Amino acid sequence: MQIRLINITKEYKVTEDKKLTSLKRVNLDINEGDYISLVGPSGSGKTTLLHTTLGLLRPSEGEVFWNKVSLSLATDTTVCALRRRFFGIVFQESQFIDDLSVGDNILLPLLINGISVRAKKEYFRTLCEKLKISHLLHLYPYQLSGGERKKASIARALIHSPEILVADEPTANLDEKSAQEIYHIFQNLNQLGLTILVATHDIRFREYCRESYSIQNGEITGFTHFR
Numbered sequence: 542m543q544i545r546l547i548n549i550t551k552e553y554k555v556t557e558d559k560k561l562t563s564l565k566r567v568n569l570d571i572n573e574g575d576y577i578s579l580v581g582p583s584g585s586g587k588t589t590l591l592h593t594t595l596g597l598l599r600p601s602e603g604e605v606f607w608n609k610v611s612l613s614l615a616t617d618t619t620v621c622a623l624r625r626r627f628f629g630i631v632f633q634e635s636q637f638i639d640d641l642s643v644g645d646n647i648l649l650p651l652l653i654n655g656i657s658v659r660a661k662k663e664y665f666r667t668l669c670e671k672l673k674i675s676h677l678l679h680l681y682p683y684q685l686s687g688g689e690r691k692k693a694s695i696a697r698a699l700i701h702s703p704e705i706l707v708a709d710e711p712t713a714n715l716d717e718k719s720a721q722e723i724y725h726i727f728q729n730l731n732q733l734g735l736t737i738l739v740a741t742h743d744i745r746f747r748e749y750c751r752e753s754y755s756i757q758n759g760e761i762t763g764f765t766h767f768r
């Protein structure tokens with residue numbers, strides 16, 4: 542899937558007569574196989590941009606396209622179905638269901654997408670092995686460390702084999718070793734063909750991605766192409 546963001550502006554109404562502009566005329570193209578990091582300080586607009594890209598937020602101005610589908614013209618049902626099918630999302634907070642085991646949490650998107658768990662059994666096994674979480678599947682989310690939760694979130698985001706992984710601050714609050722693991726997992730996934738968009742204030746992501754955008758006060762202020 543090709544994603545195009547054209548002249549995106551997002552304003553939040555703060556009070557009756559006051560607005561906060563969190564994105565200002567942002568343009569971004571995401572092509573198949575890209576690995577893009579969006580790097581900026583807290584409050585710069587990264588999450589707003591990710592959520593707009595995912596069709597979870599409607600821009601005040603501008604247009605988002607997923608291939609030829611204009612999100613402003615498509616129905617919510619269509620946008621939701623396409624998002625579930627094509628995107629894997631790692632949110633800032635893990636959003637696990639506390640009463641389900643880690644393994645069942647990871648498998649849940651299959652049920653939502655109407656994909657048989659049996660058909661994905663082998664993929665589930667190798668995915669968890671690759672992420673080194675196979676020994677954690679019987680536990681409950683509250684029993685995991687921060688790094689383990691992140692890796693379980695990545696497994697859950699990938700279980701339905703999406704085309705694009707979108708991750709919001711995947712290394713936030715992680716120690717150096719766990720952060721390194723995440724950089725390498727993402728790099729490896731991209732080398733296998735997965736398109737990745739990461740929003741982060743962790744500038745070390747730049748060493749691993751292919752393209753990096755800097756964002757400040759809702760504006761793209763820089764762009765670097767690495768390889």
Ligand SMILES: Nc1ncnc2c1ncn2[C@@H]1O[C@H](COP(=O)(O)OP(=O)(O)OP(=O)(O)O)[C@@H](O)[C@H]1O
Pocket residue numbers: 553554555561562563581582583584585586587588589590742
């Ligand atoms: N629902 C909302 N209502 C009003 N203002 C909002 C809302 N969501 C975000 N903002 C504001 O928009 C700006 C950008 O927020 P955003 O969460 O996109 O930044 P961020 O770069 O992801 O920050 P962080 O790294 O801390 O998550 C901030 O000033 C924030 O206060």
